[in-house]
Structures are given as structure tokens and as C-alpha cells.
Amino acid sequence: xxxxxxxxxxxxxxxxxxxxxxxxxxxxxxxxxxxxxxxxxxxxxxxxxxxxxxxxxxxxxxxxxxxxxxxxxxxxxxxxxxxxxxxxxxxxxxxxxxxxxxxxxxxxxxxxxxxxxxxxxxxxxxxxxxxxxxxxxxxxxxxxx
Amino acid sequence: xxxxxxxxxxxxxxxxxxxxxxxxxxxxxxxxxxxxxxxxxxxxxxxxxxxxxxxxxxxxxxxxxxxxxxxxxxxxxxxxxxxxxxxxxxxxxxxxxxxxxxxxxxxxxxxxxxxxxxxxxxxxxxxxxxxxxxxxxxxxxxxxx
Numbered sequence: 001x002x003x004x005x006x007x008x009x010x011x012x013x014x015x016x017x018x019x020x021x022x023x024x025x026x027x028x029x030x031x032x033x034x035x036x037x038x039x040x041x042x043x044x045x046x047x048x049x050x051x052x053x054x055x056x057x058x059x060x061x062x063x064x065x066x067x068x069x070x071x072x073x074x075x076x077x078x079x080x081x082x083x084x085x086x087x088x089x090x091x092x093x094x095x096x097x098x099x100x101x102x103x104x105x106x107x108x109x110x111x112x113x114x115x116x117x118x119x120x121x122x123x124x125x126x127x128x129x130x131x132x133x134x135x136x137x138x139x140x141x142x143x144x145x
Numbered sequence: 146x147x148x149x150x151x152x153x154x155x156x157x158x159x160x161x162x163x164x165x166x167x168x169x170x171x172x173x174x175x176x177x178x179x180x181x182x183x184x185x186x187x188x189x190x191x192x193x194x195x196x197x198x199x200x201x202x203x204x205x206x207x208x209x210x211x212x213x214x215x216x217x218x219x220x221x222x223x224x225x226x227x228x229x230x231x232x233x234x235x236x237x238x239x240x241x242x243x244x245x246x247x248x249x250x251x252x253x254x255x256x257x258x259x260x261x262x263x264x265x266x267x268x269x270x271x272x273x274x275x276x277x278x279x280x281x282x283x284x285x286x287x288x289x290x
Contacts, residue, residue: 040160
């Protein structure tokens, strides 16, 4: 997918992403960056809303893994099984979530299990960045069914 | 606060709650129930979106603790420090998040620390319910500053 195609997919299939004004900034085979602009995602403290920070991180992980399946010709739906997030510092502007695929070794194990059992799991770490500092750290355990 | 006053506060101060069509169903001194209707919060699988499930749970905890501070005449801003969530089963309709205040013993410790140090912490467990079954389980570590 191109960044534009992914953004259209999110807008069509997950309507709240439109209200969040989600923008797919980068999408390559192994990396993704997704932005949620400040105004639509602010809270009562005039910082970025914890719910929007989490959601932007979730979308980055889901999108990168969904794109990976398409690229590799693998079938399956990506769902989030569990997740945790640490809010390290307040974010005073846009929410920028970045993640990348894990090591080739982990991907090989993931695909082997998907091919043999028809389902598999992958953990992704997503960093939420402001001014090149990590402001929140998300870990999501995604399942492919 | 009444449920209506809380809903107005959320809509004014956290704009994404309007797009989610968040409804405060119940608010008492010790209990809260918040709903996010299905249509605004669905995903590509035609189930409730993981990001909206988390956000609704987050709002329930934040709101109950903010209401508790007001009721007790305590000063402070409530922020979420870290959280984890387990998605136990897909939700096929509206998202309903429920939580209640912890034991009097825990509340007493929380208030003692707030009064002596000007800041304190409280963990809240939020259950996300469908047809009286727990479909997701959220634990948020809130800080009051």
C-alpha cells in the first residue's frame, strides 16, 4: 500500500480515524509513521489526550502488520490481543507514532506459525515522539487470524 | 457532577469524545458507566475498535476520579500515567465501560498522600461489558497532581 491508500483504508473502515484527522506520514516495507494533529486530539490540560495517543500507536502497529501481510501475500486479519502503554511526558503538540517490523528471525518464526497453524502472534513496540523525544511507549500483542 | 454535567465537560474539554458520541449513562459517588455507541466506534472487522474500547475505559476512570476529587473538595488534576488492557472477546455492539472507586482503605491512603505531598496515585480497574459479560479488562494508574 502507499501511505495514501492506507489512509483511505483507515478512513473507510475505522470511522473514528477521520474525526482524529489521522495522517499516514510514512509507510515502507518495514517502517511506519502516523500523525494525529493536536487540535482534534487535545485534552482538558491542553496536551495530547491519553486515549488519542494510545489509539494512534495502536493504528501504527496494526497498519504496519497489515501492510506486511499484503506485501508477503499472506492471508489473515490483524487484531490487537492486549497492550500496555507508558506515558512518559506530556505531549504539547501533534501525536507522532512510529514503529518498525521486528528482526528477520522473529518474522520468520511468525510466518512459520501462520503457515502451519493458520494463526500467529507478533509483539510490536511503538514509540510516540515529540521533538525527537520519546513521550510515550506502547507495546501491543497483535494476533493474526 | 450529574451525568449530564460530566458529559458536557468531556465534550467541551476533550473534543474527540464528541466524535465518539460518548454518553455518560451513570455517575454516582462511587460508580460510573460510560457508553460509546457502535457506529462511531466500529472497525474493519465490524466489531468495536480497540482504540475506542481503550479510550472509553480511560474516560471512565478519569471521570470517576475527577468527580471524587470534586465531591471531597480536593484539589488536583487527574492524568493517566500508564495502563494495560486485555481484549478478551470481540464486542459486536456498543462499548460499555464500568468502574467503581476502590476500598475505603485505599482511598484513605490516596487522600493522605495527596494532602501531605500535593500529589498522589490511584489504580482503577475498568471492565468493558457486553451482554453482562466482561469483553475487555483495563487497568489504569492515574496520578493526581
